[in-house]
Amino acid sequence: MIEFKEVSLNFDGRQILDKISFKLEEGKSLVLVGPSGEGKTSILKLISGLIKPSSGFVYVKGKDINQLSKQELLSLLKNMGMLFQKNALFDSMKVSQNMKFPMLETTDFTEEEIEKRTRYFLKEVGIDHAYDLFPAEISGGMQKRLGIARALALDPQVILYDDPTAGLDPITSRKIIDLILQLKKERASTLVTVTNDMNRAYQLADHIALVVKGELLWLDSVQKARTSDDPRVFQFLNGKTQGPLTEKL
Amino acid sequence: MKVLTNTLTEIGGLSVFVQELFSVAYRKGIKQKDVLDQLWKVFIQSFPTTAMAGFFVGGILTLQFTLQVKTFGALGFLGGLATSSTVREVGPLLIAFMLSGKIGAFTSAELGTMRVTEQIDAIRCLGADPLQEIILPRFLGIIFASFFLLVGGLFMSIFGGMLMGVLFSGINPEEYIRHIPTLVSKVSLINSVFKCFVFAFVLAAICTYKGYTASGGSKGVGIAVVSTSVQTMICLVFMDWFTSVISDAFFTVVGS
Ligand SMILES: Nc1ncnc2c1ncn2[C@@H]1O[C@H](COP(=O)(O)OP(=O)(O)OP(=O)(O)O)[C@@H](O)[C@H]1O
Ligand SMILES: [Mg+2]
Numbered sequence: 241m242i243e244f245k246e247v248s249l250n251f252d253g254r255q256i257l258d259k260i261s262f263k264l265e266e267g268k269s270l271v272l273v274g275p276s277g278e279g280k281t282s283i284l285k286l287i288s289g290l291i292k293p294s295s296g297f298v299y300v301k302g303k304d305i306n307q308l309s310k311q312e313l314l315s316l317l318k319n320m321g322m323l324f325q326k327n328a329l330f331d332s333m334k335v336s337q338n339m340k341f342p343m344l345e346t347t348d349f350t351e352e353e354i355e356k357r358t359r360y361f362l363k364e365v366g367i368d369h370a371y372d373l374f375p376a377e378i379s380g381g382m383q384k385r386l387g388i389a390r391a392l393a394l395d396p397q398v399i400l401y402d403d404p405t406a407g408l409d410p411i412t413s414r415k416i417i418d419l420i421l422q423l424k425k426e427r428a429s430t431l432v433t434v435t436n437d438m439n440r441a442y443q444l445a446d447h448i449a450l451v452v453k454g455e456l457l458w459l460d461s462v463q464k465a466r467t468s469d470d471p472r473v474f475q476f477l478n479g480k481t482q483g484p485l486t487e488k489l
Numbered sequence: 490m491k492v493l494t495n496t497l498t499e500i501g502g503l504s505v506f507v508q509e510l511f512s513v514a515y516r517k518g519i520k521q522k523d524v525l526d527q528l529w530k531v532f533i534q535s536f537p538t539t540a541m542a543g544f545f546v547g548g549i550l551t552l553q554f555t556l557q558v559k560t561f562g563a564l565g566f567l568g569g570l571a572t573s574s575t576v577r578e579v580g581p582l583l584i585a586f587m588l589s590g591k592i593g594a595f596t597s598a599e600l601g602t603m604r605v606t607e608q609i610d611a612i613r614c615l616g617a618d619p620l621q622e623i624i625l626p627r628f629l630g631i632i633f634a635s636f637f638l639l640v641g642g643l644f645m646s647i648f649g650g651m652l653m654g655v656l657f658s659g660i661n662p663e664e665y666i667r668h669i670p671t672l673v674s675k676v677s678l679i680n681s682v683f684k685c686f687v688f689a690f691v692l693a694a695i696c697t698y699k700g701y702t703a704s705g706g707s708k709g710v711g712i713a714v715v716s717t718s719v720q721t722m723i724c725l726v727f728m729d730w731f732t733s734v735i736s737d738a739f740f741t742v743v744g745s
Binding site: 288290315320324341 | 606607610611614616617618622
């Protein structure tokens with residue numbers, strides 16, 4: 241479903257990712273963990289074609305997304321939902337319009353259908369009472385949940401979640417993960433999630449990967465991650481301040 | 490040297506952007522409702538200020554000319570002189586300057602904020618084309634609205650000139666109007682309307698381009714807004730000269 245082949249990424253001559261490769265099967269859930277600023281968000285943006293790799297290839301559904309025409313890319317993106325780390329809500333639109341926008345613009349759903357789906361998703365994430373408010377008028381956690389609902393609006397096959405539980409209390413964040421999992425089961429969607437909340441990561445992951453110092457360490461399963469004898473993984477999962485990750489180069 | 494390359498890069502980027510907009514409009518069509526919404530919004534937002542600016546531009550020129558025509562005892566030509574210089578040069582340019590501060594700054598700040606808060610990326614990730622969804626309606630809306638505003642402003646300037654003339658120069662309205670057709674030829678009217686259209690295009694293209702390509706947080710939005718005003722003004726002055734040259738050339742060839 242999603243494949244990276246020797247993908248490197250540079251920003252202003254600084255190398256962020258160094259020839260990373262991995263392959264995620266359809267219907268599986270990958271969780272990316274790793275220290276701040278090491279390229280997790282960048283990997284999601286590479287998958288959705290928002291940024292281009294400096295070298296290497298990104299395949300989604302077998303297609304090199306950087307070779308697609310603009311039109312092909314847009315129709316591929318219709319099948320992909322993304323929750324941005326900072327939500328990227330449309331701040332001049334009400335909560336309900338944020339939900340309706342993608343359906344109005346890219347589907348031929350009838351107005352009733354759109355209304356019904358909007359209400360359904362807002363209810364699922366528990367913000368149906370905010371229907372008529374603007375994003376600036378709802379709390380940070382509610383904005384996050386609206387971001388999730390909007391990403392799901394088009395029933396995407398691939399969903400990219402950037403930090404879905406940041407700033408949420410443990411109960412809500414558990415609920416959100418339950419919802420994500422339930423939807424994944426119903427729709428057999430493929431997930432890539434960035435989170436540093438390790439409990440949620442374990443709950444969510446079929447595969448875990450640690451993104452660190454330009455590398456992507458594929459840890460396969462939760463079990464393998466926990467028992468890995470790689471000192472970097474051990475240090476990260478146990479939150480030690482001393483170890484290979486914090487050594488000065 | 491660096492200035493030259495920068496300028497060329499900017500012009501190149503802008504041309505590619507405009508060309509892209511046209512191709513989006515051609516391939517996917519135009520959302521007429523959104524265009525009309527924008528047109529109306531921009532028009533309403535700026536009409537009072539434009540009308541006022543037009544009024545005073547006309548008024549000031551009339552007062553200026555009063556001194557000169559009086560020395561020659563040619564008060565009868567006041568209306569014609571003032572109107573011709575407002576309509577041909579000063580009016581469109583001054584009103585367009587004002588619009589660049591209003592519409593241009595507003596639009597580049599709005600789009601720039603959408604860019605740096607990733608709203609534009611979000612539109613794309615939802616499978617919609619941001620150029621078609623938000624840029625094209627603004628681009629076209631601003632072109633039409635500014636065109637109407639400029640032309641409306643010119644009418645206001647004629648009116649303002651007349652009112653000032655009547656109030657302060659001791660000329661009656663009839664006299665004021667009598668020589669307007671003598672001094673304002675059809676050619677210069679066409680020229681002036683053409684100029685308004687070119688100015689409207691310049692206004693719309695630069696602010697949407699600058700907003701769309703903003704980057705780097707609130708500072709980036711600030712930079713986008715500032716360079717929108719600066720570049721729009723430079724471009725307006727240049728286009729003012731350029732349209733005069735080509736319309737002169739055109740009417741010499743056609744032989745008016
Ligand atoms: N547009 C950009 N221009 C320049 N550098 C960038 C840009 N976007 C990201 N970077 C750099 O790339 C690196 C990786 O950023 P990224 O956002 O992927 O980190 P992250 O792993 O998601 O971090 P966090 O967990 O804090 O969200 C950072 O060092 C950042 O400074
Ligand atoms: Mg990030």
